[in-house]
Amino acid sequence: MTNTNIKKLEELIYEINETIANYKNGIVDDHPFDIAKDLQDIREIDFNEYKSICKKIPSELFAQILINMPTYIQEEITSVISEQKVAKVTSNMDSDDASLLIYNISQKDESSAQTVLSKLNIEEQQIIEELNAYEFNEAGAYMQKELFSVNLKENIGDALKRLKEKKDLHLLSNIFHAFLVDDDNSFLGSIGLEELILFERSQKFEEIPADKIEHYSYSDKGDASDIVNMFTNYDLNALAIVDSNNKLLGRVTHNDISTLMQEQDTKQLYSLAGVNDKIEEEESIYKIGKNRAFWLSINLITAILASLVIGIFDTTIQSLVALAVLMPIVASMGGNAGTQTLTVTVRQMALGDIEYDDAKKTIIKEVTISLVNGFLFAVVIGLIAYFWFKIPLLGLVIAISMVINLLSAGFFGAVIPLVLEKFKIDPAIGSTVILTTVTDIVGFFSFLGLATIILL
Amino acid sequence: MTNTNIKKLEELIYEINETIANYKNGIVDDHPFDIAKDLQDIREIDFNEYKSICKKIPSELFAQILINMPTYIQEEITSVISEQKVAKVTSNMDSDDASLLIYNISQKDESSAQTVLSKLNIEEQQIIEELNAYEFNEAGAYMQKELFSVNLKENIGDALKRLKEKKDLHLLSNIFHAFLVDDDNSFLGSIGLEELILFERSQKFEEIPADKIEHYSYSDKGDASDIVNMFTNYDLNALAIVDSNNKLLGRVTHNDISTLMQEQDTKQLYSLAGVNDKIEEEESIYKIGKNRAFWLSINLITAILASLVIGIFDTTIQSLVALAVLMPIVASMGGNAGTQTLTVTVRQMALGDIEYDDAKKTIIKEVTISLVNGFLFAVVIGLIAYFWFKIPLLGLVIAISMVINLLSAGFFGAVIPLVLEKFKIDPAIGSTVILTTVTDIVGFFSFLGLATIILL
Numbered sequence: 001m002t003n004t005n006i007k008k009l010e011e012l013i014y015e016i017n018e019t020i021a022n023y024k025n026g027i028v029d030d031h032p033f034d035i036a037k038d039l040q041d042i043r044e045i046d047f048n049e050y051k052s053i054c055k056k057i058p059s060e061l062f063a064q065i066l067i068n069m070p071t072y073i074q075e076e077i078t079s080v081i082s083e084q085k086v087a088k089v090t091s092n093m094d095s096d097d098a099s100l101l102i103y104n105i106s107q108k109d110e111s112s113a114q115t116v117l118s119k120l121n122i123e124e125q126q127i128i129e130e131l132n133a134y135e136f137n138e139a140g141a142y143m144q145k146e147l148f149s150v151n152l153k154e155n156i157g158d159a160l161k162r163l164k165e166k167k168d169l170h171l172l173s174n175i176f177h178a179f180l181v182d183d184d185n186s187f188l189g190s191i192g193l194e195e196l197i198l199f200e201r202s203q204k205f206e207e208i209p210a211d212k213i214e215h216y217s218y219s220d221k222g223d224a225s226d227i228v229n230m231f232t233n234y235d236l237n238a239l240a241i242v243d244s245n246n247k248l249l250g251r252v253t254h255n256d257i258s259t260l261m262q263e264q265d266t267k268q269l270y271s272l273a274g275v276n277d278k279i280e281e282e283e284s285i286y287k288i289g290k291n292r293a294f295w296l297s298i299n300l301i302t303a304i305l306a307s308l309v310i311g312i313f314d315t316t317i318q319s320l321v322a323l324a325v326l327m328p329i330v331a332s333m334g335g336n337a338g339t340q341t342l343t344v345t346v347r348q349m350a351l352g353d354i355e356y357d358d359a360k361k362t363i364i365k366e367v368t369i370s371l372v373n374g375f376l377f378a379v380v381i382g383l384i385a386y387f388w389f390k391i392p393l394l395g396l397v398i399a400i401s402m403v404i405n406l407l408s409a410g411f412f413g414a415v416i417p418l419v420l421e422k423f424k425i426d427p428a429i430g431s432t433v434i435l436t437t438v439t440d441i442v443g444f445f446s447f448l449g450l451a452t453i454i455l456l
Numbered sequence: 457m458t459n460t461n462i463k464k465l466e467e468l469i470y471e472i473n474e475t476i477a478n479y480k481n482g483i484v485d486d487h488p489f490d491i492a493k494d495l496q497d498i499r500e501i502d503f504n505e506y507k508s509i510c511k512k513i514p515s516e517l518f519a520q521i522l523i524n525m526p527t528y529i530q531e532e533i534t535s536v537i538s539e540q541k542v543a544k545v546t547s548n549m550d551s552d553d554a555s556l557l558i559y560n561i562s563q564k565d566e567s568s569a570q571t572v573l574s575k576l577n578i579e580e581q582q583i584i585e586e587l588n589a590y591e592f593n594e595a596g597a598y599m600q601k602e603l604f605s606v607n608l609k610e611n612i613g614d615a616l617k618r619l620k621e622k623k624d625l626h627l628l629s630n631i632f633h634a635f636l637v638d639d640d641n642s643f644l645g646s647i648g649l650e651e652l653i654l655f656e657r658s659q660k661f662e663e664i665p666a667d668k669i670e671h672y673s674y675s676d677k678g679d680a681s682d683i684v685n686m687f688t689n690y691d692l693n694a695l696a697i698v699d700s701n702n703k704l705l706g707r708v709t710h711n712d713i714s715t716l717m718q719e720q721d722t723k724q725l726y727s728l729a730g731v732n733d734k735i736e737e738e739e740s741i742y743k744i745g746k747n748r749a750f751w752l753s754i755n756l757i758t759a760i761l762a763s764l765v766i767g768i769f770d771t772t773i774q775s776l777v778a779l780a781v782l783m784p785i786v787a788s789m790g791g792n793a794g795t796q797t798l799t800v801t802v803r804q805m806a807l808g809d810i811e812y813d814d815a816k817k818t819i820i821k822e823v824t825i826s827l828v829n830g831f832l833f834a835v836v837i838g839l840i841a842y843f844w845f846k847i848p849l850l851g852l853v854i855a856i857s858m859v860i861n862l863l864s865a866g867f868f869g870a871v872i873p874l875v876l877e878k879f880k881i882d883p884a885i886g887s888t889v890i891l892t893t894v895t896d897i898v899g900f901f902s903f904l905g906l907a908t909i910i911l912l
Contacts, residue, residue, distance in 0.1 A: 026667070033689045038587060068689075114687055174633075193649040194631040198620045200676060211482070232718060233489045233524075235630070235711045237693070254710050255691045258684040261714065265721040269728070273799035274792060280800055282683045289825040292796050293832060296789060300833060303788040304840065312782045317773075317780050324773050324780035325766045328896070331784065332759040334753060340748050343729035344736055347722055369745040373752060380756065405704070440784070 009045045012038050016053055023061050032064035039065060040073070054081050060170070063092035066101065072283050074104040077110040087119035096256065097145035098124070099131035117309050139227055140220035142260060143241040143250035146172055149179045150205055152188060157201030172252055180205055180213065187248040188242050189213040192412075217242045220249050223265065227350050231257045268350060271428035272295040272343060274299070306331070306440035313448035316456060320387045323451050326398055330447045333377060334405035334439030341366045341413025342435050347427050349421060354421060370410025372392045374403040397454050401447035408442045409435075460835060462662050465501045468494050472509055479517050489548050495521060499590045502842070510537050516626070519548035522557065530560040534568040540612030543575035547624075552600035552712065554580070571642035595683055595883045596676030599697040599706035602628055605635045606661055608644060615659030629711055632693040636661055636669065641883025643696050643704040645669040673698045676705050681720065685808050724806060727884035728799060730755070762787070762896035769904035772912060778845045779907050782854055786903045789833060790861035797869025798891050802884050807875060813876060819870045824874035830859040853910050855901035864898045865891075 016038055022029050036159070043050035057065065062081075066074060078086050088097045106113035117125055127145050134141035135407040147188050150159040150167075177190035190206070195212045217240040218227055230236060231254060239254045239284060267277040274295035279287055310317070310327070317324050322384060345362060348354040354362050382399030386392055417427030472494055478485050491825060499506035518537075522530060534542050542561070546554045562569035573581055585600050599910035604622075606615040615634065624627040633646035651668045655701070673696040674683055686692060687710055694709045709782065721734040731753035735743055766773070766783070773780050801818060804810040810818050838855030842848055872890050873883035 004731070009575070031690050160653060163650075167650070174648075176693075193653055194619075194623070194629075197616060197649055197653045198623070210482075234487050234713055234881075237632075237710075254693075254714070258688055258710070261717065262721075262807070265718075265725075266807070269721075269725050269799060269803055271793050272725070275796045275800055278617075285821060285824055289828050292793070292825065293629070293829050294833055295796070296792055296833060298791045300785070300789060300836065303785040306788075307781050307785055310784070314777045314781060318777045321770045321774045322782075324777075324783075325763050325770060327780075328784060328787065328900075329756070329759040329763055330764075330894070332892075333756060335541065336752055337748070337753045339729050340731045344731055347725055351718070351722070363597060365741060368741055369748065372745050373749050376749060377752060377756060379634060384760070436788075441789070444784075 005045050005310050007043050009042060009049065012045075013053065015051065015411075017056075018110035020057055021062070023058060032061070033062075036065045036068035040069065042075070042077055048122060051080050055085075057432050059085060059088040060092045063089045063097075063276045067093060067097040070105055070281055072281065074101055075108040077101075078105055078109060078116065083112060083115045084119060086116045090116060090119060091124060094144045094146050094173075095127050095131060095250075096142065099128045102128050103132050118370050122407070134220070137224050137230060138220065138222050139218050139222045139241055139252070140249065140257050142224055142227070142295045143163050143220070144256075145250045147179055147240075147248075148172060148177070149181050149185075149248060150182055152182055152204075152206045154205055154407040155201070156196065156199055156203050156205060159205070161199065169421070175254065177246055178205070179251070185247050187242045187246050189215050190238075190240055192237070216240070217246075218252075219244065224260065224351075227252060228257055228261050228264065231373050232261075233352075264350070268346065268428045271426065271430075272346065272432050273284045273434060295433070298430075299436075302433060302440070303394065305437060309441050309444045310448065313452060316448055316452045320394075320451065320455060322391070322394060323436050323448060326385055326394075327444055327447050328402050329381060329439045330398060330405050333381075334443045335345070335436050337370055337373060338409035338413040338435045338439045339432065341370065341410050342417060342431055345414050346417045346431065349417060349427060358417065359418050362418070363411065366410040366414040367407065368410075370406045371403070371414075374406030374410075377406065378402040391455070393454055394451070397450045398447060399452055401443065404446045405443040409439050412438045457468075461501050465498060465505065467507065467510065468498050468501075472498070473512075473538070476513055476517070488517070489524045490556065491517075492521045492524035494885070496525065499529070499620045507536050511541075515541060515544040516548045518545045519545045519553075523549060523553040525762050526737055527560055527734070528737065530557055531564040532797040533557075534565060534572065535560055539568060540575060542572045543887065546854065547576060547580060548571060549606050549815045551583050551587060551601050551706075552628075555744055558584050559588050564790070580889050590676070593680050594676065595674050595678045595697055595708070596705065598680055598683070598712050599676070599708050600712075601706045603635055603696075603704075604624075604628060604631050604633070604708045605637050605641075605704060608636055608638055608660075608662045611657070611659055612652065612655055612659050612661060614659070616657065631709065632709065633670070635696050635704055639703050641703050643673055643698045643702055645666045645671050646694075646696055648693070672696070674703075674708075675700065681806075683708060684720065686711055688717075689808075710787060718807070720806070724802065726801065726885045729886060730889050738778040751889070754886075755892075756807065758889060758896070761893060764899055765897050765900045766904065769908060772904055772908045774896060776850075776907065776911060778850060782850075783900055783903050785837060785858050786854065786861050787896045787899035789837075789858060790899045791892050793826055793829060793862050794865035794869040794891045794895045795888065796886055797826065797866050798873060801870050802873045802887065805873060805883060811905055812874065818874070822866040823863065823865075826862045826869075830866075832863030833862065834858040847911070850907070853906045854903060857899065857906055859904045861895060863901040865895050868894045 016035065019030055019035055035327070039050065039053065042053060049091070054062070065076065093101065102113050102117055105116060117128065125165040131141065148163055157235040161171065163175070175193065177192050178196055179190045180188040182188060191208060191213055200207060209449030216231065216234065216236060220241050220243055227239060230239065235252065238251050241250045241252060244251055263277070270277045270280060276291050330415055333453055345354065378399035381402055385398045409446060412435055417430045420427040420431060472491065475491055495506065495509065497658060498509060507896065522533065546557055549557065558569050558573055561572060583651065587597065604619055619628065619631070631649065633648055634652055635646045636644040642680050647664060647669055648905055672686070672690065672692060674686065676697050676699055683695060685694065685733060692710065694707050696704055696709060697706045701703050719733070726733045735747040738744060783806040800811065801822070834855035837858055841854045842851030868891055872887045876883040878885060
């Protein structure tokens with residue numbers, strides 16, 4: 001350990017011990033997110049020290065810290081603190097965080113996850129199993145069961161008393177609405193706290209006028225990515241999740257959604273660059289490198305395909321070496337123009353600005369832009385090639401192939417994500433590789449092919 | 457107009473007239489976001505029809521619709537409805553939306569914006585001028601002035617009566633907290649409605665125990681992108697914005713933040729692909745194409761630089777045309793590996809996962825990964841080149857240059873964004889072009905240079 005590390009470690013340990021002592025006296029001075037950051041720093045410098053501190057942190061505080069920790073730390077948690085304590089920590093979490101923790105542990109050690117689960121009470125076990133039965137793209141996977149539901153016939157004052165009890169027991173937090181249900185737990189609507197606070201406690205919920213009640217809800221089996229757009233388009237704070245019979249199952253809050261949104265955006269960006277968002281979060285450089293190597297392998301195959309195309313024209317190149325000098329320009333411009341189109345199309349599809357119905361409009365727009373830019377850069381590169389090599393027809397060849405390649409870049413940049421989406425494949429994954437394969441091959445083939453016909 | 461368009465237009469007009477009629481009877485059946493979408497569709501099919509409908513929509517409803525419209529539609533609004541009506545619409549907006557609208561109009565027609573502004577009352581004018589005086593990267597630019605502030609000595613019941621009056625007048629909505637201030641409007645803390653609702657109306661705010669009060673606030677001159685991380689890390693609903701003397705100026709809500717977050721993510725993704733997020737939102741294909749051409753021009757220059765490097769080695773290529781066939785592989789692999797590193801670095805910097813202090817750690821990680829993958833792909837491509845062209849030394853040459861290029865890809869992929877950030881330049885803008893210039897030039901130079909030395 002370096003000296004700076006020793007000093008940093010001492011400071012961090014001092015701070016965290018302070019926080020624990022304060023917490024035991026009922027004082028919360030740091031946000032759990034910040035404690036989690038400090039704890040991660042300790043873990044990186046000295047794993048044993050980290051382990052012994054984790055053992056000291058009270059379960060209720062640890063629950064808040066752990067939900068702010070990355071997946072790989074949650075995965076290994078049963079090797080850091082006892083399964084008994086992990087169970088206690090889990091009990092102190094909201095159901096969505098608890099089920100995610102159990103899922104993460106199970107990814108590394110299924111039997112350990114089962115042990116933790118078995119130490120929870122029956123109700124907690126059932127809830128976690130219910131939530132973890134959802135697929136990742138289902139809305140239900142992101143809901144929490146903790147919510148403030150009220151019966152239409154109930155007194156507002158009675159409901160608030162119940163809310164207070166649950167809040168005092170730390171069973172409920174982040175409340176935005178009272179969710180109205182009937183005797184069968186069917187969802188009837190939700191009333192925001194900013195409305196509810198203005199009514200008398202002696203009133204019943206059924207006395208609240210209809211225009212104060214919101215009616216948004218979403219099916220547990222529905223597509224999770226649709227909820228993100230619902231929250232941003234309709235400015236929601238929380239959303240009731242219901243089953244196919246309209247029974248209230250749980251809720252999703254805007255905090256869950258902004259986390260999900262950030263994750264989706266990271267995934268999209270990473271997918272376009274040929275990296276995996278989940279694996280990049282891992283600690284192991286080996287795993288990260290392996291995944292990147294996978295995408296590089298695919299790129300190698302497509303690069304070799306492009307080279308095979310060049311190989312067809314080896315005698316042409318031998319008789320005019322200027323072709324070898326110029327050919328990467330055509331391919332590079334196609335790749336860039338195509339990436340522009342592809343990125344805009346993928347993003348606007350994700351934001352709901354392009355639907356499959358608009359496909360024709362999008363393609364026409366992109367082809368128009370790429371065609372106009374194609375002609376522009378055809379003239380520029382044609383003149384450059386002519387003045388560089390003093391061969392007029394070489395300028396013509398590169399100009400024509402520039403138009404052809406930028407046209408195909410615009411066309412395929414728009415069509416590839418639209419087609420992938422049509423087949424229910426994430427349009428961000430793999431589309432860049434397909435696109436650059438097209439623009440490389442079209443670029444080299446058109447340029448060298450035209451050169452063979454026109455120049456030789 | 458095609459037949460489908462005529463039919464669609466008729467349906468849309470019918471629906472929107474229905475909505476207007478309902479609204480006048482106090483019934484809101486569609487979310488303004490959805491009405492905005494329909495209105496945009498009408499605008500695209502028949503601009504005159506759009507204009508005449510806009511004139512019919514009541515100002516209060518139009519305010520809600522217009523805030524859901526894209527920038528270019530807000531910019532032109534004074535040419536669609538009278539400046540008098542735009543002023544009325546503006547009055548019905550929250551201050552943040554109102555100031556953005558005036559700003560947008562001023563971008564296209566400064567005098568028209570001034571006319572609208574002059575038709576507002578003095579207080580409204582002052583607020584809009586205050587908000588529009590902030591820079592785009594300042595937190596104050598994203599706040600709204602409408603908030604529920606309460607005095608410490610006030611009765612909870614009295615404050616709620618005030619809230620009800622303001623809500624009934626549509627002056628306040630989306631309330632999450634009561635912001636506590638003293639007699640001088642200094643910010644003391646905020647109490648969430650979910651806590652406030654549990655206290656008796658006869659109690660004073662000063663009777664609320666300290667542990668129910670939150671203390672997050674942010675300076676109006678602070679960096680707007682920091683607030684995004686505050687909201688996601690600390691799960692905030694709304695945040696008080698204060699001046700340098702801790703006077704309460706306004707608030708930012710999670711809805712503002714998720715919009716800002718989505719915009720920032722779009723900007724990041726687009727910047728890496730060489731497109732501008734604001735311009736891509738424009739209606740004009742000409743403007744979009746022009747901006748993309750700008751980035752393509754820069755790419756053309758760098759592609760020519762790479763070609764000049766190839767040109768140095770023209771006699772080498774002439775004597776062994778296999779070099780021309782293989783050289784794009786080295787460049788392409790470098791570009792891809794570099795893009796992987798660059799994207800991950802840019803994203804993790806934006807999410808606050810990499811600070812400038814971690815620069816060394818990031819660079820070491822990225823160089824390690826790219827070096828290992830460099831050796832891996834060196835062996836693979838070395839063998840392929842050997843079996844393809846039956847020249848053992850050619851395999852060696854491409855293998856060495858693969859290691860060199862992937863190493864520089866990893867190094868520059870991490871260093872470029874870190875250095876740009878250091879100089880306060882957005883690390884996403886332009887970094888891809890710089891990177892691929894490096895990987896192209898290093899790729900071609902190392903491969904052809906080594907070939908000249910080793911093979912000839």
